[in-house]
Amino acid sequence: MVEFPVIFKQEHLIQMMPFPNPILLLLLLMPCVWGKCIFDEVQSSIRVLSPPDNRSSPSDWAFKEDDVKREVSVNEQEDWLTHVQIQNHQKAILQYSPSQRSKRMTRDRSNVIDKPQPIRIKTWTPRESPVLSQWETERLEAAVSDAINTVSKLLAVWRVNRKLLLSRDINKYCRFIWRNSSSANFNKCGRASDNYRTESCLGVTIPDDHLSGCVVYPHPDQTDLKVIKPDGVGIPDTDVLLYVKAQSTDKCRADSSVLAYSAHCQSNSEGRPVAGVMVICREPLSIEGFSHEHMVQTVIHELLHVLGFSKELFSKWTDRSLSSQIGMDSFSHGQVIYTDESGQMRLCTPNVNKALHTHLNTTHTDLGAPLENQDADSRGFSSHWEARVLQGSIMTAMLTEPALVRIDVITLSALQDTGWYSVNLSQAQNLLWGENEGAFFGSVSTCKRSSSFFCTGSGFGCHYLHLHKGVCQSDQYLEGCRIYKPLANGSECWKEENETGSGPEVWSGEIFRSDSRCFLSNIIKEAAVTDTGALERTGTRSR
Ligand SMILES: *[C@@H]1O[C@H](CO)[C@@H](O)[C@H](O)[C@H]1NC(C)=O
Numbered sequence: 001m002v003e004f005p006v007i008f009k010q011e012h013l014i015q016m017m018p019f020p021n022p023i024l025l026l027l028l029l030m031p032c033v034w035g036k037c038i039f040d041e042v043q044s045s046i047r048v049l050s051p052p053d054n055r056s057s058p059s060d061w062a063f064k065e066d067d068v069k070r071e072v073s074v075n076e077q078e079d080w081l082t083h084v085q086i087q088n089h090q091k092a093i094l095q096y097s098p099s100q101r102s103k104r105m106t107r108d109r110s111n112v113i114d115k116p117q118p119i120r121i122k123t124w125t126p127r128e129s130p131v132l133s134q135w136e137t138e139r140l141e142a143a144v145s146d147a148i149n150t151v152s153k154l155l156a157v158w159r160v161n162r163k164l165l166l167s168r169d170i171n172k173y174c175r176f177i178w179r180n181s182s183s184a185n186f187n188k189c190g191r192a193s194d195n196y197r198t199e200s201c202l203g204v205t206i207p208d209d210h211l212s213g214c215v216v217y218p219h220p221d222q223t224d225l226k227v228i229k230p231d232g233v234g235i236p237d238t239d240v241l242l243y244v245k246a247q248s249t250d251k252c253r254a255d256s257s258v259l260a261y262s263a264h265c266q267s268n269s270e271g272r273p274v275a276g277v278m279v280i281c282r283e284p285l286s287i288e289g290f291s292h293e294h295m296v297q298t299v300i301h302e303l304l305h306v307l308g309f310s311k312e313l314f315s316k317w318t319d320r321s322l323s324s325q326i327g328m329d330s331f332s333h334g335q336v337i338y339t340d341e342s343g344q345m346r347l348c349t350p351n352v353n354k355a356l357h358t359h360l361n362t363t364h365t366d367l368g369a370p371l372e373n374q375d376a377d378s379r380g381f382s383s384h385w386e387a388r389v390l391q392g393s394i395m396t397a398m399l400t401e402p403a404l405v406r407i408d409v410i411t412l413s414a415l416q417d418t419g420w421y422s423v424n425l426s427q428a429q430n431l432l433w434g435e436n437e438g439a440f441f442g443s444v445s446t447c448k449r450s451s452s453f454f455c456t457g458s459g460f461g462c463h464y465l466h467l468h469k470g471v472c473q474s475d476q477y478l479e480g481c482r483i484y485k486p487l488a489n490g491s492e493c494w495k496e497e498n499e500t501g502s503g504p505e506v507w508s509g510e511i512f513r514s515d516s517r518c519f520l521s522n523i524i525k526e527a528a529v530t531d532t533g534a535l536e537r538t539g540t541r542s543r
């Protein structure tokens with residue numbers, strides 16, 4: 001006998017009897033199309049600027065009494081590398097050499113406050129932003145501010161005690177750079193470019209006030225210089241500056257499922273992103289069916305990309321975990337990305353491995369978290385988690401209904417493993433997808449068997465969290481695996497307004513309340529048998 005999804009409250013499970021011919025319901029309700037993320041495509045078009053290496057004097061680089069401790073750190077790093085030694089079947093893709101990084105991390109040390117402080121993300125409306133109506137502005141500001149509040153509670157940074165000043169691109173303002181390494185002005189600008197105006201990122205003009213100045217040294221060895229642009233006033237009390245504009249751009253128009261996109265444009269001397277742009281597509285912002293939660297979720301997702309969850313930054317991630325215990329600045333990973341025997345690309349950093357290990361309850365301790373292979377570049381890198389394994393995580397490529405999406409501990413662990421943040425892991429939201437399912441959960445070969453997470457066929461059923469009726473479906477990221485996805489309309493169990501007074505409500509005792517859940521059932525109310533007969537006579541299909 002076929003079962004069908006019905007919304008029940010426990011106390012309403014009275015007066016029911018088996019129903020021989022379940023009715024195929026909800027035929028007209030198509031599954032939703034949700035937000036798609038084009039971050040990788042956007043980020044790869046950006047030339048990210050960081051402060052020129054010659055800004056700090058050589059004395060900033062001197063190793064003092066820390067040198068002895070640094071030796072300890074390197075040894076410990078080697079221990080760790082041995083521990084996560086690349087197994088034969090794994091191919092390390094991204095290796096990192098630690099030397100430069102540990103040197104860099106000592107820079108600006110005098111300016112850094114030792115204890116991480118909550119991250120201060122400031123927004124700025126670029127002057128080329130279109131004029132919005134008052135309600136568009138309200139929606140935009142509410143969504144961005146909710147997203148920033150959420151992220152600010154999760155992340156803390158080592159603040160720098162001065163105003164944020166962004167860099168200028170020497171290749172733009174300069175026509176000629178001194179390249180004789182024995183000259184005093186090595187790598188400095190020799191001649192100004194005539195047509196230099198300012199810096200921009202993703203179509204946003206960065207105001208001069210936000211930018212450091214630039215100078216030229218007309219002679220290779222003399223100290224006299226000419227100021228082309230003075231230092232701007234800088235942005236006070238800011239760790240990250242986000243230029244936010246709402247606009248109907250070509251990228252928005254090209255795909256209506258894109259709600260917003262973003263990129264980071266500048267990083268500091270440690271590689272941490274300090275400035276980025278977020279474009280909110282104006283069309284979804286202005287429509288009648290605008291969903292605040294949906295927009296907040298999209299902005300959080302994009303913001304986490306900007307802050308470091310980006311394939312372009314994997315090679316810059318560093319591990320502070322051991323160093324913090326022994327007062328060190330940093331050391332880096334030996335490997336960040338590897339491909340497993342099935343060809344799945346995995347992100348392999350200590351906290352991510354640990355979180356995934358706990359989540360899947362596997363004995364496979366060195367298992368990295370799988371990256372999405374359906375939006376991967378030629379190297380196989382993606383800035384999203386594999387949807388089959390981490391469905392429902394905020395960092396999968398396609399977001400679903402906000403109530404079903406979690407800022408999960410594996411994502412937060414990845415941010416911790418960037419080395420730029422201290423992350424409050426206790427704020428992670430519980431991801432039930434795949435919990436305790438073991439290392440092979442979600443593989444293309446095992447997902448074809450029906451389980452409490454995957455389904456077969458294309459019938460109706462319950463979304464795995466039992467909060468929605470769903471239909472068994474695949475999508476572009478699931479590679480043939482199928483899951484019950486919520487229907488576009490009326491599938492939420494907790495919404496009383498989903499009661500329409502027809503269908504299963506009449507014959508099954510279905511009831512939509514805040515504490516209702518979706519179950520598969522083949523029972524109906526005794527009193528409803530005649531109603532059901534009437535339904536069948538009016539042509540509703542059964543099977
Ligand atoms: C580089 O600079 C040094 C010192 O100013 C000078 O002696 C040398 O000739 C220069 N080399 C070249 C190739 O110009």
Ligand SMILES: *[C@@H]1O[C@H](CO)[C@@H](O)[C@H](O)[C@H]1NC(C)=O
Nearest residue numbers: 360361362363435436437438
């Ligand atoms: C984790 O796996 C072990 C061994 O398979 C099992 O005994 C244990 O109950 C599992 N833990 C949870 C929370 O499911």
Ligand SMILES: *[C@@H]1O[C@H](CO)[C@@H](O)[C@H](O)[C@H]1NC(C)=O
Nearest residue numbers: 153154156423424425426427
């Ligand atoms: C982390 O979050 C928890 C729960 O919100 C909070 O109680 C705790 O103080 C936070 N820890 C830090 C270090 O901010």
Ligand SMILES: *[C@@H]1O[C@H](CO)[C@@H](O)[C@H](O)[C@H]1NC(C)=O
Nearest residue numbers: 289488489490497498499500
């Ligand atoms: C959902 O269904 C209700 C009632 O049938 C209808 O009023 C509403 O317009 C529908 N919404 C969407 C987005 O289709």
Ligand SMILES: [Zn+2]
Nearest residue numbers: 037039305397
């Ligand atoms: Zn994304």
